[in-house]
Amino acid sequence: MARMPDIRNIVILTGAGISAESGIDTFRGAGGLWENHRVEDVATPEAFARDPELVLRFYDMRREAIQAKHPNPAHVALARLDAEWRGGLLIVTQNVDDLHERAGAKRVLHMHGEHLNAWCTACDVRSQWRGPLIADSSGGRPPCPACGACALRPDVVWFGEMPYRLDEIYAALRRADLFVSIGTSGAVYPAAGFVRDARELGARTLELNLERSQGSAWFDESRLGPAGELVPAWVEEVLDARAA
Numbered sequence: 060m061a062r063m064p065d066i067r068n069i070v071i072l073t074g075a076g077i078s079a080e081s082g083i084d085t086f087r088g089a090g091g092l093w094e095n096h097r098v099e100d101v102a103t104p105e106a107f108a109r110d111p112e113l114v115l116r117f118y119d120m121r122r123e124a125i126q127a128k129h130p131n132p133a134h135v136a137l138a139r140l141d142a143e144w145r146g147g148l149l150i151v152t153q154n155v156d157d158l159h160e161r162a163g164a165k166r167v168l169h170m171h172g173e174h175l176n177a178w179c180t181a182c183d184v185r186s187q188w189r190g191p192l193i194a195d196s197s198g199g200r201p202p203c204p205a206c207g208a209c210a211l212r213p214d215v216v217w218f219g220e221m222p223y224r225l226d227e228i229y230a231a232l233r234r235a236d237l238f239v240s241i242g243t244s245g246a247v248y249p250a251a252g253f254v255r256d257a258r259e260l261g262a263r264t265l266e267l268n269l270e271r272s273q274g275s276a277w278f279d280e281s282r283l284g285p286a287g288e289l290v291p292a293w294v295e296e297v298l299d300a301r302a303a
């Protein structure tokens with residue numbers, strides 16, 4: 060990491076670990092239950108087709124919960140890096156909360172969608188959405204602001220669906236001199252493969268994580284600990300090295 064002058068383009072992948080430190084519970088791979096439903100059973104297209112009200116209530120609850128959470132020092136440090144780093148930078152997040160943006164980061168790509176967006180399956184338009192998608196106790200659904208159809212769903216990538224904007228992500232990985240993975244388990248593909256792709260394309264690779272991830276062997280360097288401590292220290296190091 061000492062040779063920052065060689066580094067111009069950075070790709071950062073963030074995962075559940077960074078949101079967990081803001082109190083957002085993670086459910087991918089956690090084997091979690093929600094009102095006796097396996098989370099996988101409320102986060103698939105099949106579940107939505109079978110029982111849309113159940114799925115929408117689950118996401119209404121999560122949408123409400125994240126709005127009461129706040130960015131932590133890791134989000135704040137990445138926003139600072141985004142503001143001060145003049146080279147290429149892309150923060151690819153697997154998280155569907157808006158904590159990177161609320162910390163002030165601009166160059167953020169949500170590969171698994173966003174809780175605060177609704178997607179109309181009638182007209183394909185995405186709208187910012189903060190309230191519930193079940194409008195009343197009888198299960199009525201609010202109309203799409205663009206076309207009026209009551210066909211809104213969470214704009215979140217479910218199990219079995221294709222992540223968003225992979226072309227942009229791979230284009231950034233091809234340009235990257237440094238790939239940094241923060242708070243990810245390394246268990247969910249395709250994101251888990253980004254480190255190998257970045258490395259094969261010539262980037263240095265760094266992992267900042269609570270524990271070694273499943274792909275740990277692919278990283279040139281692993282630093283273990285809470286993101287709220289590791290990320291601010293790393294950002295400081297990057298910006299200092301650049302200034303030196």
Ligand SMILES: [Zn+2]
Pocket residue numbers: 179180181182183184203204205206207208
């Ligand atoms: Zn619509």
